[in-house]
Amino acid sequence: MLPEDLQRLSDDMDAADAAAERLTASLTDEEFFWQPDGGTRWSVAQCLDHLVVADGLYGAAMAAAVAHAREQGWMRQGPAAPGFFGRMFADSFEPPVKRRTGGPAKIRPRPGRTRAEILADYRAAHDVIRGAIQDVAELDVNRATFQNPFIPVIRMRVSTGLHVIAAHDRRHLWQAEQVVKALRAAAAS
Numbered sequence: 583m584l585p586e587d588l589q590r591l592s593d594d595m596d597a598a599d600a601a602a603e604r605l606t607a608s609l610t611d612e613e614f615f616w617q618p619d620g621g622t623r624w625s626v627a628q629c630l631d632h633l634v635v636a637d638g639l640y641g642a643a644m645a646a647a648v649a650h651a652r653e654q655g656w657m658r659q660g661p662a663a664p665g666f667f668g669r670m671f672a673d674s675f676e677p678p679v680k681r682r683t684g685g686p687a688k689i690r691p692r693p694g695r696t697r698a699e700i701l702a703d704y705r706a707a708h709d710v711i712r713g714a715i716q717d718v719a720e721l722d723v724n725r726a727t728f729q730n731p732f733i734p735v736i737r738m739r740v741s742t743g744l745h746v747i748a749a750h751d752r753r754h755l756w757q758a759e760q761v762v763k764a765l766r767a768a769a770a771s
Contacts, residue, residue, distance in 0.1 A: 584719050587661035592715045594748035595708040601755045602630060602704055605762060606697075614697050618764040628691035629758040630704045633751055636689045637707040639731040641714055644743045648718055651726035651740070662723045668742030675749035677756030686732050711747055 584592060606614060606626060617625045624632070664672055718726075723740035730736040738746075 584716065585658070585661065587663070588715050588719055591662065591744050591748055592712050594751070595712050595715075598748075598751040598755060599705060599708055602701070602758075605755065605758055606630075606701065609762070611697050613762075613765055616761070616765055618761055618768075624691065624757065624761070626758040626761050627695070627697065627700055629754040629761070631691040631695055631700050632689060633754050634700065634703045634707045635692070636750060637711060637747055639689065640743050640747050641707070641710050643728045643731045644714060644740050647726040647728035647740050648714065648721060648723075651718075651721045651723070656722040656725050658720050659722050659724065662718070662741035662744060664739060664742035664745050665724075668739055668745070671738075672742060672745040672749045675746060675753045677753050679753060679757065689732070711744075715744065 609626065613626075615625050615627045617623055617628070663669075718740065723744070726740045727737040728740060728743065730738050
C-alpha cells in the first residue's frame with residue numbers, strides 16, 4: 583500500500599489515462615490527427631505523443647536518482663513534497679495554459695506514428711511512472727535529486743519531478759481538449 587501522497591500521484595496517472603481515453607474514444611483517425619489554426623497548432627495525437635516522450639525522459643532521469651537513493655539508504659522521511667521553487671515550477675505547468683512556449687526539440691511530437699502506437703505508448707509511459715512511484719514508496723524522494731533533462735544546470739528533487747509529470751500531463755490534456763472544441767466548432771460552422 584502506498585503512502586497517501588504517492589497514491590495521489592499514482593491516481594493522477596490513472597486520471598490522465600482515463601481523460602485521454604474519454605477524449606479520444608469518439609474521434610476518428612482524421613480528427614485525432616487534425617491540427618487547428620490551419621495546421622499551426624498541435625493535434626490531439628501530437629499532444630499525447632509529446633507526453634510520451636517527455637514522461638520517458640523525466641522517468642529515465644529520475645531512475646538514476648532513485649537508484650542512488652536506494653544505494654545510499656535514504657529512507658522516506660515524509661511526504662513527497664517539492665520545495666518552494668519546485669512547487670512553483672510544477673504549478674507553472676497546470677492548466678489552463680497562461681503562457682505558450684515551444685518545447686525543446688527532443689520532446690516534440692514524432693511524425694509518422696499511428697494512433698494505435700501513440701495511445702499504447704501513452705499508457706505504457708504511465709505504467710512506467712506508476713512503477714516508479716511504487717518503487718520510491720520507502721525512499722526519501724525529497725533528498726534524491728536528478729539533473730533536469732531539459733535544463734541541465736538545474737537539479738530537481740524526485741518529488742518535484744513526479745509532480746511536474748502530473749501537472750504537465752494535465753496541461754497537454756487540457757490543450758487536447760481545446761483542440762477537440764476547435765474541431766467541433768469548425769465542423770459546426
